[in-house]
Amino acid sequence: SEQGRLLVKGEDKPGIVAAVASILREFGANIMSLDQYSTDPESGNFFQRTAFHLEGFQAMRPELESALEERLTRGFGMEWKLHSSSQLKRVAIFASKSDHCLLDLLWRHRRGELPMNVTMVISNHSDLAEDVRQFGIPFVHVPVDKQDRTAAERRHLELLQGNVDLIVLARYMQIITPDFLERIGCPVINIHHSFLPAFIGAAPYRRAKERGVKLIGATAHYVTEELDEGPIIEQDVVRVSHVESAEELARSGADVERQVLSRAVAWHCSDRVMPNGNSTVVL
Amino acid sequence: SEQGRLLVKGEDKPGIVAAVASILREFGANIMSLDQYSTDPESGNFFQRTAFHLEGFQAMRPELESALEERLTRGFGMEWKLHSSSQLKRVAIFASKSDHCLLDLLWRHRRGELPMNVTMVISNHSDLAEDVRQFGIPFVHVPVDKQDRTAAERRHLELLQGNVDLIVLARYMQIITPDFLERIGCPVINIHHSFLPAFIGAAPYRRAKERGVKLIGATAHYVTEELDEGPIIEQDVVRVSHVESAEELARSGADVERQVLSRAVAWHCSDRVMPNGNSTVVL
Amino acid sequence: SEQGRLLVKGEDKPGIVAAVASILREFGANIMSLDQYSTDPESGNFFQRTAFHLEGFQAMRPELESALEERLTRGFGMEWKLHSSSQLKRVAIFASKSDHCLLDLLWRHRRGELPMNVTMVISNHSDLAEDVRQFGIPFVHVPVDKQDRTAAERRHLELLQGNVDLIVLARYMQIITPDFLERIGCPVINIHHSFLPAFIGAAPYRRAKERGVKLIGATAHYVTEELDEGPIIEQDVVRVSHVESAEELARSGADVERQVLSRAVAWHCSDRVMPNGNSTVVL
Amino acid sequence: SEQGRLLVKGEDKPGIVAAVASILREFGANIMSLDQYSTDPESGNFFQRTAFHLEGFQAMRPELESALEERLTRGFGMEWKLHSSSQLKRVAIFASKSDHCLLDLLWRHRRGELPMNVTMVISNHSDLAEDVRQFGIPFVHVPVDKQDRTAAERRHLELLQGNVDLIVLARYMQIITPDFLERIGCPVINIHHSFLPAFIGAAPYRRAKERGVKLIGATAHYVTEELDEGPIIEQDVVRVSHVESAEELARSGADVERQVLSRAVAWHCSDRVMPNGNSTVVL
Structure with a gap:
């Protein structure tokens, strides 16, 4: 009820x-x-x-x-x-080529774990189109020119402005400009594949291997103008050892990423997350 | 304040x-x-x-x-x-020969983590007297005749009746009779060295080894008339493998026991635990 | 290589x-x-x-x-x-109506995490046929008469005898008879939705709720003649609280189940699990 | 044997x-x-x-x-x-005012969990003298002049050179100079109160609170010339929330610190840790 x-x-x-x-x-x-x-x-x-x-x-x-x-x-x-609770948030998911976070969200949504309406999936690659469509959800391919993101962001805004309450970056791997953030006017949740503030930026698993850490992690946070610096919603880690290569760390990490992102999205969609400066209160 | x-x-x-x-x-x-x-x-x-x-x-x-x-x-x-918060609960700790749970409680108490007054430690053995006295806490040796617990329980009641708000069994390993429970009239918290309801009763680490479990645990619960069946306050586990003998399981388990018991006592003493039938609500 | x-x-x-x-x-x-x-x-x-x-x-x-x-x-x-490593084990997965363990195995298999060939999925219900076929894997519907499992097991043997190296019960929820076990002659891995030996048998989440446990778990084990008593390969737990209903425990538990089962299957298929009496050595 | x-x-x-x-x-x-x-x-x-x-x-x-x-x-x-295994490593522990890591090492040593001989405890403060002596272990007070560490390090070398196989910094909080490291010629293990490489340097709990992390951690590593950059032996984390102040993070963190340091020391003393460039192989 x-x-x-x-x-x-x-x-x-x-x-x-x-x-x-x-x-x-x-x-x-x-x-x-x-x-x-x-x-x-x-x-x-x-x-x-x-x-x-x-x-x-x-x-x-x-x-x-x-x-x-x-x-x-x-x-x-x-x-x-x-x-x-009867007005589900309208959510757009941005993905790239990695399927693990995206599919976990869609699958949990299908089984009723995530109180949201997924209005569309937007990707800069077409690889995951078939997987997404099997869930009955629109897939829109919007290629991104890394030299000039203007065209892609204009297309994103055409598709989304006024039609979404939340954007989820499910390993989207593209920079979100401050201009886009301001225009879209809704929260954006990102999953970073490290235990922030460790390994901010690119290639965290390779750097984790080089540093020889004994746990690897993932962090879901709201996106702000500064890369990987927004309010943290949820984090988790998994134990690793010297045996695993950087590729195997990425594989183990994928499990943590999908859990952490799904939890953060569930909490946000249940109105449990309240920003407090650059951190969050989760009630 | x-x-x-x-x-x-x-x-x-x-x-x-x-x-x-x-x-x-x-x-x-x-x-x-x-x-x-x-x-x-x-x-x-x-x-x-x-x-x-x-x-x-x-x-x-x-x-x-x-x-x-x-x-x-x-x-x-x-x-x-x-x-x-200014009226600290008066707590008596019962111990036997194992020191890990007892010392962890006394040490956390000394450093201000546990809001309670430890009025005395009672033990059926004298082994831990010196350890306890170094914390400036009275140690009372009350031997127990396993054939007839009457004398020991009478002594316990003399020492405690009307003077305690909580009894903590820190690996006391002796049966508490329903009669004592009724007369003492305050809550009694026990730490059981298994993940209840697995391995109720004696020798849980040996039985865990025999069953080949991959995690071992500990459970803090209120004591009721039925052995190991009272409302659970807190539980935790630690990963083990085929390598560990039953003795090594007991050693790893000791770490979990002391953490779980200390957490349960801290929560109880902060008035965070409310019994709900045979389970607990921890707020 | x-x-x-x-x-x-x-x-x-x-x-x-x-x-x-x-x-x-x-x-x-x-x-x-x-x-x-x-x-x-x-x-x-x-x-x-x-x-x-x-x-x-x-x-x-x-x-x-x-x-x-x-x-x-x-x-x-x-x-x-x-x-x-070049001779992948031939694996048949048995499922019923729950999709979480099955889909996690198929999805991990597709992304190269599980070194095995999934030869077919057999289910006593047809609900998951479409999901399975999207992975390009044969789905065979074999209804089970609970009064007389003979017909179903005969069909299972026709389909599998000599053609599988491992059977995985991905929340199959049907009894496997000793007769079938003997005839099929290959290992069978089951996922039980509790932290064994706690809550052996039916409805573990409901019983976990009734007992008021603070962690729930899942156990992957080899199937033997005795229900839920075979050698344990892997176990894990997740923290819960008084807030969760039995249904919510089942939902949280599903995440543990799929992780534990996928790990156990990965280890078995990499020849890392050696039975030792009624326990396992995982190397 | x-x-x-x-x-x-x-x-x-x-x-x-x-x-x-x-x-x-x-x-x-x-x-x-x-x-x-x-x-x-x-x-x-x-x-x-x-x-x-x-x-x-x-x-x-x-x-x-x-x-x-x-x-x-x-x-x-x-x-x-x-x-x-019969030649136990001779270990000197350096401490400052915090007791948790030091006492955990001494207590585990006393109960036979750590295969080592603790030859002495050295501290720049005298606060913990009584606690240490109760374990029957020599306590040496060596004050440190932060402007000129030469005198203190000379005293350390007099006490230790040729007499130790391992130095453990149990929250010693003083800089170890490259010169001392070279002269002492034995491994030095430090516990850093964060999940490295997050929060390198001073006041990690305060910075963790400011960043709003959802887990805090501790890292045991070999000391090298560069602060907090040596090979990591062990790490662990504990879940926290918005509720905890920086002081409460420090309290929760203390539990992780003592576990992580004790594990690292146990592994080192059992000859299980092999440095591999700037990381470790733990066998």
């Missing part, structure tokens, strides 16, 4: 939790889970995610939003967002 | 979160973290832990308790408990 | 490693890796896996086998097996 | 394993475990660790060494080292 989710964020002050709970109570909502976190008991930032059941949520939504506006925004100076 | 913790439990009904938050608001408390969980959105059990700051908490405590009694107990039929 | 693998097993005696190394040396082989393990330095069981490169291995194979027969079998009373 | 360990290293050539096994065979040794690894089947580096039992090993040692010299050094151009 339908679930509402209210995210509240701002400067911590006494009484916010009571205000949120009272508003929901007045509308007849039943709180299913409430997670609250403050960075500091005295004067920190406040983060709250409340999931609730409310008969006729969609009908009452404008009124509820007015009440939140009045009492949270004006009363406490808080930012808030209201989401409904 | 002082922190209050309010645990609320009972049949889920709309409005409980709002009631708790309002009461705390009225007393001027600032909620630092609130975790809430319901087993079912429709008609489940409700569990909530709220940590808050309140100037002059101890002075206001009777009034706050009256308000909670009126509005939570009578109003909603909920059970609740109020704790103060 | 081609790799030979020699597995040697038997009662430990001084000189076996030297004999193996000398024979390989005489034939001009270069040892790439050698792993050796004895259960006891005095009078235990000896296990050795040697991977080597040898130009013209296939041509020399009969002579090499004669030398091994003479010096290992007759000289030391050891059992041995010689494998070539 | 006594165990011999032979480490062999050099350019891979056919016949080395056979030569080693034959020599040991001729001397009547029984090989208990043999691990061999080559970086490349064609022309890589060869690493082998062989553990064996040999009655009267010490008496035969000179002869065995002559045979190894003749057939491995001259015959194959290999480097080798022969160790006896």
Whole structure:
């Protein structure tokens, strides 16, 4: 059944939790889970995610939003967002030639693990077209000229602007320009194939082999203007040894990459991730 | 500074979160973290832990308790408990000859990781007396006659009744009788050296070796009348291989045991563990 | 390039490693890796896996086998097996309605992670036919009458006898009779959806929820006459909490199941698993 | 009983394993475990660790060494080292004010987990003197002048030169000069409180908090002239979340640090770690 989710964020002050709970109570909502976190008991930032059941949520939504506006925004100076579990996020996945992250997302989506609508897969190569179409999902081939990304990004914007709530880079391996980020106006999640901040940039598995690390990792993060520097959503590692070549590290790493990316996308699509400066609060 | 913790439990009904938050608001408390969980959105059990700051908490405590009694107990039929971070739980640790769990608890306690007062260590052997006394903690040797535990348990009760809030069995290896459990009237946490419900009972490492498992584990649980069947608080495992003998499994397992027990004790002493039938909710 | 693998097993005696190394040396082989393990330095069981490169291995194979027969079998009373990396094992996968283990095996096989030939997928349901055929692998639907498995097993034997080196039960959920095991004459690997020996038998996730465990697991093992009692090849776990329902445990568990099964199949197909009574030595 | 360990290293050539096994065979040794690894089947580096039992090993040692010299050094151009499990390595531990790594090493040593002789603990502070002396181990206070380390290092050399086989820096937090490294002439193992190469240098937990990582780690490595750049022996991580402050990260990290350092020291003292350029082979 339908679930509402209210995210509240701002400067911590006494009484916010009571205000949120009272508003929901007045509308007849039943709180299913409430997670609250403050960075500091005295004067920190406040983060709250409340999931609730409310008969006729969609009908009452404008009124509820007015009440939140009045009492949270004006009363406490808080930012808030209201989401409904029935309005799935529209997601576009960007891929290149590697299939592991893409297929894991599509397969988990098909079996109901990822609450999202995959509107299309965009790739700079056509290799994965057949795999994607078997899932009944549109595949669009947009070649990228590395000297001039303008044409490709214009095409991306034509396809996506106003039509997506999230872009997932499933080992897309192409630079996303600040200009594109600004124009698209929705969050972009990337999977980096290392345990950030170790091995920022290219060829992390080769560099991991050279450094002789005993664990390799993967990091899902929001994309910002600076390469591999955006807020981290999730990370994980797997044990390796001297025996594995750089190619075998890449193979073991692929397993971690797909798990980490799928978890990050699931959390984002369930409205569990709240950015806090350059890090994230996952509630 | 002082922190209050309010645990609320009972049949889920709309409005409980709002009631708790309002009461705390009225007393001027600032909620630092609130975790809430319901087993079912429709008609489940409700569990909530709220940590808050309140100037002059101890002075206001009777009034706050009256308000909670009126509005939570009578109003909603909920059970609740109020704790103060300044009232550390009084803990007695029972040990036998193995030192790893006991010393890890005492060492973590000394460095400030475990919010508790260790009132004494009781052992059926005297081997660990010197180790315990170096931590400045009383050590009491109470030999146990396996044919008749009455004398030992009488001595335990003399030492502890009314003076402890928690008993921790740090590889005590002796049976705790239902009679003792009832008389002592406080929770008892045990560490079992297997991943329950695998290898209930004696010699789990030997049986793990015989079965050829690839991971071994440890389980911290509340003690109930039935051996190794009480509510589980925490579990963990470590990877092993065919190379290790049963003795080496015991050695690797000791590391997991001490971590799992220390975590369970830390959570219990921070009022984070709420029993739910034969399982636990850890908030 | 081609790799030979020699597995040697038997009662430990001084000189076996030297004999193996000398024979390989005489034939001009270069040892790439050698792993050796004895259960006891005095009078235990000896296990050795040697991977080597040898130009013209296939041509020399009969002579090499004669030398091994003479010096290992007759000289030391050891059992041995010689494998070539170019002779992939012929594998039949049995599935039912769950797709996660099956698809993970097929997908890893396609990307070159699993050194095997999948000759066919057999299922008692037709649900997964389309998914399997997209990988270019034959799918055979063999319905099973739970009252009388004779007809189904006769069909299985017709399809497989003499044509497979390994059967993998990818959440097949049907009983394999001792009679079938004996007739088919090849190893059968099963994935059990619990951390054995916990939750042997049916509905492990439901029972895990009831017991309130904090980790759930999966176990890959060779199938023997006794249900869930065969030699364990690999196990792993994932952390869960009170929040997850039995259905969510099953979903989290599915990820562990597919990893554990894929690892076990990869190791078996690389001749790394040697049974030792009711456990395994993985070299 | 006594165990011999032979480490062999050099350019891979056919016949080395056979030569080693034959020599040991001729001397009547029984090989208990043999691990061999080559970086490349064609022309890589060869690493082998062989553990064996040999009655009267010490008496035969000179002869065995002559045979190894003749057939491995001259015959194959290999480097080798022969160790006896009865000759424990003499270890000096350097500490500062943090007790967790130091006490874990001493406690594991006392319970027989670490095959070494701890000859002394050296610290630039006197805080831990009492803790160390309870283990019956000499504690030497050598203050360090950060402007001029010469006096302290001279004192270290007086105490240690010729008397240690290994130095362990258990969160010593002082720079080790290249000059000292050269003069002392034995391996030095350090524990760095991050997952290298992430957070090289000072204050890794604070920087981990700022970067918002979801796992924190620790790395044990051999000390070389370049800070935090030596060959890695072991690493591990622990999951953290937005909830933890930098201080709480340090507390969680302390558990990983002590495990990782203890494992690295155990492996080194069992002759299982072979440097390979700037990485290690752990056999």
